Amino acid sequence: MASYTVEADEWGVHGITLEAGTVCTVHFPDDVDEVEVLSHDGVAAIYFTVDSSEPAVEGRASRVLPAAISSAQVEPPTAGPTVVKLISAGTPKVSVTRT
Template sequence: MATHTVASGEIAAHAITLVANTVETIAFEGGLGTVTVLSHDGTSAVYFTTDGTTPTVAGAHCWCVPAAVGACTVPVSTYGPNSIKAISAGTPTISVQRGT
């Protein structure tokens, strides 16, 4: 499991290539109201959580970016962790960026 940190005042962590079936954590310093997960290449679906729980591939408790070039923006609880955890069955490249 790898961890990336987005410092306070920075917007995003870009060009993260996921390792198949391995959780990747992206931590945000400072406030986090929403988060956007962007799939650069759409090679495989990306599943992610914003509440500190561990995501699983096709997990019912996960948000999903489908296997297509695209993005998913979701709210983050102000009481939860300032991080997201992502997983995929493949090796897509993603960016994760801070919203308002």
């Protein structure tokens, strides 16, 4: 499981290649108002959560970016540190940033 921390003076992490079937976690130690998940290459669908819960491939409690170059901006429903978790059945390249 890959894990990244984005400090308060940083925007995000870029160009992460997800490992198929493995959760990747991005920690923001501060309370982020909105995050963006960006699919660079559209190789595979990306499933993610923004409330620190575990995402699942095709999971009903997960948000999804289709297998296309695309992005989603989401307001985390929690207060305090923001935790974004991602998973995919493939190996897409993604960025996770504050907006």
